Amino acid sequence: MKLPQPLYQGTLIRRYQRFLADVQLDDGTVVTAHTPNTGSMMGCALPGNRVLLSVSGNPGRKYPHSWELVQADGVWVGINTMLPNLLAREAILNGVVAELAGYDHIKLEVPYGTGSRIDLLLSGERGLCYVETKNVTLVRERCALFPDAVSTRGQKHLRELMEMVRQGHRAVNLFVVQRGDGDALSPADAIDPAYGALLREAAQAGVELLAYQASVTESEVRLSHSVPVLL
């Protein structure tokens, strides 16, 4: 997916209130930008990091700037949590995700379970395939880690995926690594051991675990290739 253009480069001053960040643009002006990521963004929200902001044309927005990318460990990292769903759909349609090829329809944000919504629902002669996407921004020693904070919500999603398997459907947890330097993905047991345990349980129960690495540049983010999930 092409990123909105133009992007404005600057330096992160601070992130706060989980939706907001103050950034000093390279022309010296300081702006408050919307942060489309509710996660902890461990290692990606350090003051002094280089960031790229887009500007929305929506006149109703309080803060027109949106934080899109951050430079961490020498690579660009996509922090927009709305992107993984779209990246996944684009990659599936383009045949990049071999495991999810062969379906006729892709729908986004379909209600299911108890008050939840599945990120992608694939349907066709193969039946139904429930795909939950997870945005991954944390990489250590070339291994992508998820989650980067304790998350009960992620556990809920895993339980619901397991339920879909019980009902006879395919269920997939797709980790979207929005940076180019992760060679594999593992649950971050040091951060949330309960999630890691449940992830292994889900895999045993038949929930398919996929991880795809994105190539992230200043103009485009797209899924490029599969990386192994190490449990």
Add this chain to the structure above:
DNA sequence: GCGGGTATTAAGCGTGTGTG
């Protein structure tokens, strides 16, 4: 019965999307 500590629950942030 009271105080202190822990555990659970709820509010809230700004935007995008869906609904009325």
Add this chain to the structure above:
DNA sequence: CACACACGCTTAATACCCGC
């Protein structure tokens, strides 16, 4: 076209429990 809600985590507030 206006409104309500989901997103997912942080922080605060409330409820609860235990010991004294």
